[in-house]
Amino acid sequence: MYMAYSQSNGTTTLRGTAHTSKGMTIKRGYSKLLLRFILIAVILGTVFSFGAIVQAYAGDGNVTVSTPIISAQLSAKATQNEKVVIQSGDTLWGIAEAHKKKGENTRSYIEKLRALNHLSNSSLQEGQVLLLPV
Secondary structure (H helix, E strand, C coil): CEEEEEEECCEEEEEEECCCCHHHHHHHHHHHHHHHHHHHHHHHHHHHHHHHHHHHHHCCCCCCCCCCCCCHHHHHHHCCCCEEECCCCCCHHHHHHHHCCCCCCHHHHHHHHHHHCCCCCCCCCCCCEEECCC
16 A cells, blocks of 8 residues: 555645555465465476486496396296305306306306396395306
């Protein structure tokens, strides 16, 4: 609300006027604020969701899968394979040398081991169970 002075016929009168839309601007201001808040919340939620998805699927390559995913087809195949429990000091090279077929390349056997057990690198942990290729 503002006050205005006007002069008409040589007399000064104080006249008060108010915007009729003053009440509407407050509501519009709150609705704009609410709209901005919702928009920022949606944008941040989207950004954090994409970040979580990327982190879940990108991996740094240092993670080994210690529990393989078993499907019906894989479980039938897994029963045919021998299992080895990793002891302290075991390496993929040593396991491959001990269990490969005569005349088979050690490096190719290691690749089969890594593929069968879903290993992303050659690090092993004590107590980890590896399936041996047939």
